[in-house]
Amino acid sequence: DQQVKQNSPSLSVQEGRISILNCDYTNSMFDYFLWYKKYPAEGPTFLISISSIKDKNEDGRFTVFLNKSAKHLSLHIVPSQPGDSAVYFCAASEGGTGFQKLVFGTGTRLLVSP
Amino acid sequence: DTGVSQDPRHKITKRGQNVTFRCDPISEHNRLYWYRQTLGQGPEFLTYFQNEAQLEKSRLLSDRFSAERPKGSFSTLEIQRTEQGDSAMYLCASSYSPPREETQYFGPGTRLTVL
Numbered sequence: 329d330q331q332v333k334q335n336s337p338s339l340s341v342q343e344g345r346i347s348i349l350n351c352d353y354t355n356s357m358f359d360y361f362l363w364y365k366k367y368p369a370e371g372p373t374f375l376i377s378i379s380s381i382k383d384k385n386e387d388g389r390f391t392v393f394l395n396k397s398a399k400h401l402s403l404h405i406v407p408s409q410p411g412d413s414a415v416y417f418c419a420a421s422e423g424g425t426g427f428q429k430l431v432f433g434t435g436t437r438l439l440v441s442p
Numbered sequence: 443d444t445g446v447s448q449d450p451r452h453k454i455t456k457r458g459q460n461v462t463f464r465c466d467p468i469s470e471h472n473r474l475y476w477y478r479q480t481l482g483q484g485p486e487f488l489t490y491f492q493n494e495a496q497l498e499k500s501r502l503l504s505d506r507f508s509a510e511r512p513k514g515s516f517s518t519l520e521i522q523r524t525e526q527g528d529s530a531m532y533l534c535a536s537s538y539s540p541p542r543e544e545t546q547y548f549g550p551g552t553r554l555t556v557l
Contacts, residue, residue, distance in 0.1 A: 371548035417484050432484025
């Protein structure tokens with residue numbers, strides 16, 4: 329069963345506008361969430377994370393929002409740039425395991441056009 | 443900081459052959475993870491090392507798979523008697539813990555094709 333879901337396989341946005349990528353999860357034991365960006369032929373690159381004790385974390389153009397009651401998180405990119413075009417993965421982990429086994433979604437391909 | 447490196451980047455092999463991949467983590471990182479990614483999917487956890495100790499293995503890791511991290515530095519992942527279903531991208535990640543909210547840094551991956 330897919331514990332982390334990214335229901336939009338792709339998203340197209342114009343340069344300068346906001347990109348919103350969504351992620352839903354089913355496991356209520358998840359307490360730490362991360363977003364990774366992946367270019368072709370490269371490994372995932374860490375973008376931003378959020379702990380379940382927060383509902384928002386911001387880093388430059390990237391903001392992650394967490395809604396625990398809805399088991400939903402989103403990544404906002406403002407303003408979007410062509411270099412942001414990549415596949416974005418949402419990942420989650422459980423604190424009780426003692427280590428960070430990441431569970432990933434299937435990814436959303438973002439295309440930012442000039 | 444040179445980041446996580448993996449070798450080789452690509453491997454093509456025939457079914458039934460053995461293959462071995464190497465991962466060099468970021469030097470001060472004490473944790474090392476292996477993941478596998480197939481087309482259209484996100485990475486899936488395979489196994490985890492704390493220093494040289496292998497502390498967790500996924501059910502995805504059949505008996506044909508073995509991983510080592512002999513001195514708590516680099517790690518190897520070996521697949522024996524490869525099958526076509528083993529074709530995937532094999533990703534290595536490293537991190538430092540504590541804190542609990544560690545960040546895993548990924549290498550570029552090894553793409554395995556089994557013919």
